Amino acid sequence: MRFTQSFIPTLKETPSEATLPSHILMLRAGLIRKTASGMYLWLPLGLKMFKKVESIVREEMLAAGAHEISCSIAVPAELFQETGRWERFGEEMFRLQDRHKRDFALGPTHEEVFTDLVRNHLTSWRDFPITLFQIGRKYRDEIRPRFGVMRGREFTMKDAYSFDTSEDGLRQSYAKMVEAYKRIFTRCGLDFTMVAADSGTIGGDVSFEFMVKAASGEAEIATCECGYAANIERFPCHALEASAAGGPEPLEKISTPKMSTIESLVEGLGIPASRMVKTLLYRADDKIVAFLMRGDHELNETKGLNAAKATGFGPASAEEIQKATGGPVGFSGPVGLKGLRVIADLSVKNLVNALSGANESEMHYRNTNPGRDFEPEAYVDLRQGKAGDPCPQCGKAVSLMRGIEVGHVFQLGTVYSDVMQARFLDKEGKSQTLIMGCYGIGVDRTLASVIEQHHDEKGIVWPMELCPFHAAVVPLNVKDKAVNETAERLYRELEAAGVDVLLDDRDERAGFKFTDMELLGIPLRITIGPKGLAKGEVEITERKGLVTTVVRVDEVVAEVARRAGRRQ
RNA sequence: CGGCCAGUAGCGCAGCCUGGUAGCGCACCUGGUUUGGGACCAGGGGGCCGCCGGUUCAAAUCCGGCCUGGCCGACCA
Incomplete structure (x- = not known):
């Protein structure tokens, strides 16, 4: 080319x-x-x-x-309706109708x-x-x-x-x-x-x-x-032990002005997040589900979705939270929750005397204890894994x-x-x-x-096995007769040798062409300049690492074919 | 769908605050000089200034709405 x-x-x-x-x-x-x-x-x-x-x-x-x-890329609606995915895919599916108003995706x-x-x-x-x-x-x-x-x-x-x-x-x-x-x-x-x-x-x-x-x-x-x-x-994340020991203390409602986040509670009350219950409200197929997590843990939404056995899933809005819990966002808790599903993470079961929201503006409960103050429908793994969690196969820390x-x-x-x-x-x-x-x-x-895996600051670095051209022949000055004729000849000979080659026959300066070839990422560049040519030499530069070797003009075709994995 | 930012020539951007009918760099075209790491000189072409409306003698510029894109979040294979 x-x-x-x-x-x-x-x-x-x-x-x-x-x-x-x-x-x-x-x-x-x-x-x-x-x-x-x-x-x-x-x-x-x-x-x-x-x-x-x-x-x-x-x-x-x-x-x-x-x-x-x-x-065909257009699929009649009936097929998706048969498996229920016509509805389940929702807005993610591109839909269209034909002139008879028949549905397709x-x-x-x-x-x-x-x-x-x-x-x-x-x-x-x-x-x-x-x-x-x-x-x-x-x-x-x-x-x-x-x-x-x-x-x-x-x-x-x-x-x-x-x-x-x-x-x-x-x-x-x-x-x-x-x-x-x-x-x-x-x-x-x-x-x-x-x-x-x-x-x-x-x-x-x-x-x-x-x-x-x-x-x-x-x-x-x-x-x-x-x-x-x-x-x-x-x-899979396993249940973690609670940090504090001791028996359950009586439930106590306390005032927590302006403390609607875990951080503000840690700061305001001096209680570590690992001793709090975080209550996350989600909308799962038009029903609200509460997920209970330890304060320092994150909910893995995929696990939540699976636990709720839902298809449509997302965080509940502030209005939905108010309606479902009776309290504002930031003060939800498991105690006294009614009329909605409550699913807890495994680690919540081990909490003793935990802090939790009271479903009331600026109020929390101290000494919340699972089993006594609330009972979720199930304890399942809901936690987002972290670096350092134990490997389920060998127990060592994962990264x-x-x-x-x-x-x-x-x-x-x-x-x-x-x-x-x-x-x-x-x-x-x-x-x-x-x-x-x-x-x-x-x-x-x-x-x-x-x-993504094969590039550097100058451009793409295609591997030889997967590249647009094996080699680029770059005459430095197409107006120099000897240079240009050599480039044309090498171009023909390389193609004949089965090498896929790009001839940069543009009337541009050296730097301009080099920059472009490096951007394109062609694995080998054969540079032909007047000085080298006078000595019967041209250069081969590997795109990877930009390593240049000087070779005799009459050997370059064989050498490039070899490096490109083509037999002469 | 929420927060932030942006939309001006093919690409990257300035102009907007303080209204007066559009500019820079790259790319492109013509001629010349150059030719081993993004050349130089001279000349030239290219714009519904995202869209719709409002204010005004006058709008790229001010106001309102909408659309599009980016980042973050949410969501997702």
Whole structure:
């Protein structure tokens, strides 16, 4: 490819909307442009990289025995209505109507479509196991799209679905996908880890996420040196002992003017937060639920959502709190709460003589004791894990890190096949429910993650295995006849040697071209200048670390081919 | 959806306070000089100043509403 005949609009300055390195660099290196909030178009160089990632994913899926199909992105409402997700997805789903006022969704995910396909066409035990996949666009009307392609409202996902006739078969299908995923992310040059995950709204049992390690990642992960790793949403926290001993004292209502936060109570009363009960009111499917936490602990909302067995979930408003507890925000407590569900964290059970809100303006209770003064419907793990919490596998202290979720695998079981009546006839001719797994990879996000892990202050640093061009030939002065002719010749010879090469034939100064090549992140740069050429020499510069070696002109093609992993 | 900030040329920004009909840098076009780390000189093109309304002789500037974007929070794969 000749630069003068390409469409690679690089940007010298950073667009103000971007904050994440990968987002900034994808804009600046001319990979993407935004068309609407959370929606991007792929420019030629970006599309080339996108297709490379897509190919890796496709190759490994096919190698694992999965069959590729392609679904329409518009899905008729009836399919989602069948599983109840037409309502459950809520405002996150893009919806549209045709001229007959029939409802459609732009598919946010395609379990229903695949399940429908399989139940209509595959009915015998002989047809299974089977795994189907597609690589296609998905739509989710995110509240807050951000980080460029990392969290868009339109994105490309590889989604695969396995159908088995036994639990054991599911485990085998699942294991194949896990192996394929490891190969995919390894080939993309990513430093990733597999973590235990919450199965979220999709439902199901065993679930793992593939996380790319990145400080900018949105997911928090607890990891242990023993190899244990879990998404914080799913990291189990054990009950902690109360710090104070002694028997229960009588309940006492005290005045706590202006002390509506844990901090102000600690300051005002000199009681440590670990001896307080914090009462958090949430709206769960139009009902109010109270979560009791120790004052120094944070509620993990995923755990709360699961404990409440709710689908819609969020903090209650000040009005809702007033209505449910009879008191204002900041003074809620478990004592005397009526007409709403109360769920407590495990550590609350161990509290003795704790401080809690009195559901009355500027009043608290001293010496609140669980069992005596209040009784929640259950004590469950609601706590947000912290660095230093014990590893559930080996007991050592875990540390926290951040990651980008690029893949998710799960053993769904029969949640979809049950409601959608996806069944097969076994060897005895009896009808049984299919057992499903589902497996997703965010293609755009995977590409962004590669940049997130492979860049420096000058630009992208593509790994050789995943790059837009292996090498760039840079003549320093295209008007210098010898320089230009050598560049043209090397360009042809390199292409003939199977090296994907960009010829920077622009009439620009050296520094200008170097800066652009470094921004684009092409792994090798062949620099041809008049002085070196007079000695029969050119330079090869590795993008990574910008290490330059001088080579003979007649050896450079072989050397570059070798470094690019191409045989001469 | 809440708090804060912002919307002026393709990109980055100034002008707004104190109203008088728009400017800088980069990029782009023409000519010339340059050519190993973002060149220089001269000339040039490009703007519904986010949108709608109000105040005023006059609005990028003041006022009101709306829309869009960013950060934080909430939510989410």
